[in-house]
Amino acid sequence: MLLLVVYALSASLPLTAGALVGVRWRVPQPLLAAALAFAAGALIASVAFELFEPSYRDGGPVRAGLLFAAGALVFTTADYFLDRYVSGTTAGWALLAGVTLDGIPENTALGVSLSGSGSVALLVAVFVSNFPEALAGARTMQDRGRSARSVVALWVGATVLLAAAVVLGRLVFAGASSEALAYPLAFAAGAVLASVVATLAPEAFGKGGPLVALGSAAGFLTGFLLGG
Numbered sequence: 001m002l003l004l005v006v007y008a009l010s011a012s013l014p015l016t017a018g019a020l021v022g023v024r025w026r027v028p029q030p031l032l033a034a035a036l037a038f039a040a041g042a043l044i045a046s047v048a049f050e051l052f053e054p055s056y057r058d059g060g061p062v063r064a065g066l067l068f069a070a071g072a073l074v075f076t077t078a079d080y081f082l083d084r085y086v087s088g089t090t091a092g093w094a095l096l097a098g099v100t101l102d103g104i105p106e107n108t109a110l111g112v113s114l115s116g117s118g119s120v121a122l123l124v125a126v127f128v129s130n131f132p133e134a135l136a137g138a139r140t141m142q143d144r145g146r147s148a149r150s151v152v153a154l155w156v157g158a159t160v161l162l163a164a165a166v167v168l169g170r171l172v173f174a175g176a177s178s179e180a181l182a183y184p185l186a187f188a189a190g191a192v193l194a195s196v197v198a199t200l201a202p203e204a205f206g207k208g209g210p211l212v213a214l215g216s217a218a219g220f221l222t223g224f225l226l227g228g
Helices: 002-022 029-059 061-085 093-113 120-143 148-172 178-208 212-227
Strands: none
Touching (some): 002 093, 002 120, 029 120, 029 178, 093 178, 120 148, 120 212, 178 212
């Protein structure tokens, strides 16, 4: 239970921490880009070695591949409708909803991993992605006219939601066999990879240019070493 609490708080509290920093400090764009790029690389390593590899090993190539594709499709579809119907709102809901949409599969996968020994690599990747995203999102919301208090309150709500996703992932799959765990892991892998390609990587490149590739390489290496 203690490990579950540690993972849930470590994965979700960076959203609140990022929002608190974002409403008080305008972070230099190159620094923010580097953090986002590092997170993208770390998440890619986690997808490959912490999520999809065990699902492929325990569930087989066909079922793991189908669930991986399903996860990517679900995220892409949800992201499409989010962009179409929520983006452009002056209240900044699009930014908050986008981060929440990214975080649900990531945090649920963290909870699923706790049915084993837990994935430290994925935890670090989620931590380093949530903080800069919340920081940038909170600053943009404030620039669009929201008060600092209301911005932080919104991100606290997202923190609670994503902490609940970790707990749900753990409780739903408590005691599940490795074969059964292969399916949610493969689905989460597809969703997380789609979120990296659709959100984190483009945002990092847009803020930092081609040099962010070095940050992504560093993130990938870190995620790989932690997962080893």
